Amino acid sequence: MAPHNLLLAILICSSIQTDLFHLQSAEASMATASLSRCQRKCGDVEIPYPFGIDKGCYLDEAFEVICDDRTGSASIPSLHGEVGTISISNHTLQYKKGQVLPLPFNKTGESMYGHSFDLNYLGNHYSISHTDNKFVALGCDFYAYLVDAETKDLLGGCASLCNRRDITPSPSSSCSGLNCCYMNFERDLRNITLNVDTINTLTKSWGCGFFTFVDKGFPLDKINFSVCDDVLYSVPVVFGWMVGNTSCGEATGEDDCICGDNTVCIDSETRNGYRCKCRDGFTGNPYVREGCQDFDECADQKDNNCGMKSVCINMEGSYFCLPSHKRILAMLLTLGKFFCIF
Numbered sequence: 001m002a003p004h005n006l007l008l009a010i011l012i013c014s015s016i017q018t019d020l021f022h023l024q025s026a027e028a029s030m031a032t033a034s035l036s037r038c039q040r041k042c043g044d045v046e047i048p049y050p051f052g053i054d055k056g057c058y059l060d061e062a063f064e065v066i067c068d069d070r071t072g073s074a075s076i077p078s079l080h081g082e083v084g085t086i087s088i089s090n091h092t093l094q095y096k097k098g099q100v101l102p103l104p105f106n107k108t109g110e111s112m113y114g115h116s117f118d119l120n121y122l123g124n125h126y127s128i129s130h131t132d133n134k135f136v137a138l139g140c141d142f143y144a145y146l147v148d149a150e151t152k153d154l155l156g157g158c159a160s161l162c163n164r165r166d167i168t169p170s171p172s173s174s175c176s177g178l179n180c181c182y183m184n185f186e187r188d189l190r191n192i193t194l195n196v197d198t199i200n201t202l203t204k205s206w207g208c209g210f211f212t213f214v215d216k217g218f219p220l221d222k223i224n225f226s227v228c229d230d231v232l233y234s235v236p237v238v239f240g241w242m243v244g245n246t247s248c249g250e251a252t253g254e255d256d257c258i259c260g261d262n263t264v265c266i267d268s269e270t271r272n273g274y275r276c277k278c279r280d281g282f283t284g285n286p287y288v289r290e291g292c293q294d295f296d297e298c299a300d301q302k303d304n305n306c307g308m309k310s311v312c313i314n315m316e317g318s319y320f321c322l323p324s325h326k327r328i329l330a331m332l333l334t335l336g337k338f339f340c341i342f
Ligand SMILES: *[C@@H]1O[C@H](CO)[C@@H](O)[C@H](O)[C@H]1NC(C)=O
Pocket: 085, 086, 087, 090, 092
């Protein structure tokens, strides 16, 4: 083909492809149009889909965010506290103010065996992230352990002892069994039972113990736990979240799986439910139809391994490296990917 014919062919081809593309995406943009009018911020907190504030803006009630516009604080009704950040890629919900559960003991020192608390408020879509949190028990003369309410599996436990002169709860920074103990756990938790029993080594205990999941990095010894009251104390905690109530395999139909284009579906470890993730080479919100867009690995050198001596060529979903002396070819290829393949 003579050069000007080639150019003409390219122009025609490219316009055909563009039209096809528009046809395919028309339906998708109609689906996302209604979401585009949604309020996506509450104070400083970004509220990405599947979370949302107004009706029609969230996936289902579990992801409804209550926004107090006056104070700019966001919360999820079923989880006590206040949302700090929502991460789509990590599937986490960082809470600034999570719940601390106080447990009054009999002040006269009578042992109160067999305390048990059902921590089942997480529902179907949330869990306590095991990578981000630990469980902390603060107080005197007891041991605490967690049990999976459904399987009855023991998940972990710890004991906290005190010296007689320690008369108010004061978490030591190490929290390793003196006035305070902690446990890590190996998988995300949701429907669990907390059991607390006194050990009975002291004739007088503090009268109160405190129990909570808390972000591993949070310095608990900064809080003065002197009053046995749950409204006074709150700590940061990280929840995991997932969508659906089936596995990826069962949610293959258009209506069942909400993962958008260029995504992969990942089964949840803890129960029925799944998560969506952008395919390698794509970035964005996998819960929105056209949320995952090509990620330009060539824009920043740290995102590719082409080095100084070659040219990085970004492609839809990937990239490749060409030696610099083939720069002209590289330019043609870059153009070519927008046009027809001859
Ligand atoms: C996601 O997790 C990574 C690794 O733990 C962390 O560095 C990053 O800050 C997290 N992103 C968000 C938005 O929470």
